[in-house]
Amino acid sequence: MKYLVSIGLETHVQLKTRTKMFCGCLLSTDCPPNTNVCPVCMGLPGALPLMNKEAIRKTVMSGLMLGCSINKYSRFDRKNYFYPDMVKNYQISQNTDPLCIGGGVDIGKGENIRRVRINHIHLEEDAAKINHYDRHSGIDYNRCGTPLMEIVSEPDMHSSSDAMEYLTALRQILVYAGVSDCNLEDGNMRSDVNVSVRPETSDRLGTKVEIKNMNTFKGICAALEFEIDRQTAILKSGGSVVQETRRWDGECGETFSMRTKENAHDYRYFPEPDLLPVMLDDGTIEQWRSELPELPGKKRERFKTQYSLPEYDAGVLCAQLPVAAFFEQTVQRGAAPKSVSNWIMTDLLRLLGQTGRDISDIPLTPDSFASLLKLVDSKSINTPTAKELFEELFEKGGEPEAIVKERGLGQVSDTGAIEEFAARVVAENPKVAADYVGGKAPALQYLVGQVMKLSRGKANPQMAAEIIKRKIAGE
């Protein structure tokens, strides 16, 4: 019998705001513990929450990027639970009237594009960070109150690779929109995974298992594969899957039961009395819509048509918004799109990878990059010189034309000089010249190399080859 897998994800995304959701405390991951806290996020008696408008805006923008409809009336609820990561003993969340409803993320390629539907997106506050030690646990409330958006998908994914594609696309869209850094190491994006398996003949979803708080894509993938195998084996042996919450242990590579349905949480949600509702008018929503960037998929298509780039190039360039922007700015300064693309995909991305630097933080500018490419196109410098110069611009910046002039790096296209070098090289290497005449093509490369050496790397190699051929032919 064949089995069908259904996966749904609840993805928590920390929003990139300066301050917390309900108070003016700074958001920062590199401050000493318990230094960015105040009476509101410490849940002191009498402290009242106040909504951060920027968090509402970023959630609505996420919803618009993901094709959700925006609820004009939305409000917050209290989710009651007792755990030291939440001092108030309740989390302010949205249960019945979230900010965004519907929408989806496309996964797959070409004819196999499928939509993973989104159920809704709601906004809540993140909990504190608990560190566990041998004999005690330690709590840092700096993270407590971080605006946290929860994106709840429908169970539309059917394999671990579907889940990876969904998360990758979702992350790219959110980073594009500038709503979150989605940095996995910093815990900016964490998912609860719901997975169930059922016989192919059944049209009802199987009993689901939830795996909580996963923060790496690799971990999610491994946990899903383990869980799919575990559940399938149970069904195959005639057993039934227990509805429960399980924990992924990355070291053992297994999931373990945490909580069964009988002990499930009972959050006793009720409307948050300390906050007023959020009412958004069309004008505000349209204003925010106008501030949205182009979606990654749309940008890829545009790059293919507008700049006549192959699918592969468009994919690489659009993977990160700053790289795409760097490409376009360089092209706008008159450089040929395909050569800009080639240089970015090979040299620039290699150097960024090697140095671990960020494209927004390098001395190379679209201006200097475009002038360098112009020097190459006009054959004013040859390719090896250009590559060297590119690395220098990447490291230190500078004006390519000025550097070329100052150091005399200009390619020698002066036939007179090359004629002279070529005549000397042919005269000094009669055997190699004879080899070439005898049909050994690589012999020519050797001779060109000698001319390059004499010109100290500045000769135009194509021109040198032509002249050498003429000399050998005795012209």
Add this chain to the structure above:
Amino acid sequence: MDNENGTVHMDVERICELAHFDMTSEEMSEYQDQLDRILEYVEMLRQLDLDGIEPTMYGQPVANNFREDIVVPGLTHDEVIRNAPDQANGEIKVPKVVE
């Protein structure tokens, strides 16, 4: 919280469990009685004809009480730690919790 015979009843044992309250059975039955009477009182609302009336969640017809995304200094680390039962390396120290 209705039970089968139509009277209101609060599951005090369950509430204690959720609220992490430790109570003796005497205390529980005392509260049981008091809480059931409160629920009975609220039950009176059910005798009213509320067709077409939206539940009231907020006292005033006001919305959108926002703040701008601007940093406001909070408590100093010493002030925060002063209320904590114990601390270690700047973190608030609690008995080992695992969930």
